[in-house]
Amino acid sequence: MIKHAGRAVALTAAGLTLAPVLAPALAEPAPLNFIWIVADDLGYGDTGFNGSTQIPTPHMDRIAEAGIAMSSAYVSAPVCGPSRAGYHTGMYQHRFGHEGLVGNSGLGTPTDVLMIQEHLQTLGYHTGLVGKFHDGKAEQYQPWNRGFDEYYGFNNGALTYWVGDNEEQLLYRNDTLVEREDRYLTDAFGEEAVDFIARNAESPFFLEVAFTAPHAPMEATEQKLAEFEHLGERQVVAAMISSMDDAIGDILDELETQGIAHQTMVVLFSDNGGKLSNQADNGPLRDQKATTFEGALRVPFAAALPGVIPAKQRSDVMISALDLFPTTVLLAGGELLPDWTLDGKDILPVLTGASQVSPHDQLFWRYNNHWALRDGDWKLMRSGRHPMMLFNLADDIGEQDNRSEQQPARVKQLREQWNRTSAELGPAAWGPYKGEVERD
Known part of the structure; x- marks a missing residue:
């Protein structure tokens, strides 16, 4: 599924060129x-x-x-x-x-x-x-x-x-x-x-x-x-x-x-x-x-x-x-x-x-009947028997203020994005939701 190739060691990442890490008394x-x-x-x-x-x-x-x-x-x-x-x-x-x-x-x-x-x-x-x-x-x-x-x-x-x-x-x-x-x-x-x-x-x-x-x-x-x-x-x-x-x-x-x-x-x-x-x-x-x-x-x-x-x-x-x-x-x-x-x-x-x-831009989660999507500061989620909830983590890290009723358009947008991502990633290979990508 993934093919890998290596190259000579050079500390370069995302446009950052880093000075070589030198061991004491070594030139290489x-x-x-x-x-x-x-x-x-x-x-x-x-x-x-x-x-x-x-x-x-x-x-x-x-x-x-x-x-x-x-x-x-x-x-x-x-x-x-x-x-x-x-x-x-x-x-x-x-x-x-x-x-x-x-x-x-x-x-x-x-x-x-x-x-x-x-x-x-x-x-x-x-x-x-x-x-x-x-x-x-x-x-x-x-x-x-x-x-x-x-x-x-x-x-x-x-x-x-x-x-x-x-x-x-x-x-x-x-x-x-x-x-x-x-x-x-x-x-x-x-x-x-x-x-x-x-x-x-x-x-x-x-x-x-x-x-x-x-x-x-x-x-x-x-x-x-x-x-x-x-x-x-x-x-x-x-x-x-x-x-x-x-x-x-x-x-x-x-x-x-x-x-x-x-x-x-x-x-x-x-x-x-x-x-x-x-x-x-x-x-x-x-x-x-x-x-x-x-x-x-x-x-x-x-x-x-x-x-x-x-x-x-x-x-x-x-x-x-x-x-x-x-x-x-x-x-x-x-x-x-x-x-x-x-x-x-x-x-x-x-x-x-x-x-x-x-x-x-976003992070995705799906685990049995638990799911979530974080988009910037916003997080749409459902966990087990809890209803679907929307939180703004920037001012509510403890997830106490469910804003789903005040933000129906955002809920719809994020749920649709979660659905697309879930379908793209594919179904579970085992467990109670084997073969499924959709969740309530």
Whole structure:
């Protein structure tokens, strides 16, 4: 479905010609490394850079302070599996039918749809995944067959944080089952990521660190639980987030130790919004994951690249996790061919502060009986049994003032646009709405 071609490394994107990133004492330009740090169900309001005062996240905040925090960053689905299919491919996952959780459908992201790690391999990158994948369960969908040179993790929605004897037979190192894992899973993922960096510091790499925190099961170490005993019902989620933040700190420290922090782009985001029943805090946003309110779709997002992305920035420009695919390809020295069907856009001008304009006129969502369309500041949506609603996010980020009755013409216009986009993207390949593009 997508054909990819590479070229010699040149840091050029959207009309911006960037100075080469030079390694110390070297005359030749050093290729960039890329680390995507993905949290699972992390609440919008559960990071310091988004205003949390209950849970210290100094290392997530390090990324934001070293670069930019994006306050209007979205994912393409309100739940894990399809969201990951979207950001791995740079396409609305609906283009290949990946609308809901795969479950036991026997399907997954088609192998003729290239993922970011597969394309980076063609550009000479060593690729690694630590943590959660969550795609199809058949052999052809497994991470070792989808472009990851190294893999330590699991391909499922969730896994206990205390694996022990691996009785569920879900945890793998490459294509081999791990017999036993005695480390707390978040700690294990952090240590595996640090080890990957240490072993691959001399060659360009792409590393995705897909933590499971703070997704259920709600489990934390005794040490961390003791630190947050004062938070009552929020104790466990705070302990889980803090453990993840510690692991992120170890990753950032290892980049410094290896002397490659200056040539490594680090991006942090969540696969979807937080789950309120697990005590997530989505800040000013309404509702939670698995809906199409902002609390499901708008996520914490920070990115840093020394010498390219200026430090201590904050932007409200609308971006999508889909944008990571084309932006990374361009920074890695690849090209975006005109016949590709990417829905993501190059956001480097936004991340550098060169542009204050979103590359997207609209963003689209469809998940079972939940749907939405954001057009500029306006958002038309329906979520489950809720009626169709229209909000202006510029002055109503909490989605409390439904303006559908006052703006019937806008409702009609946006609904017609949603219908056209839904038809163009195609139907779901599995689930309760299999074969359908229309939604009430």
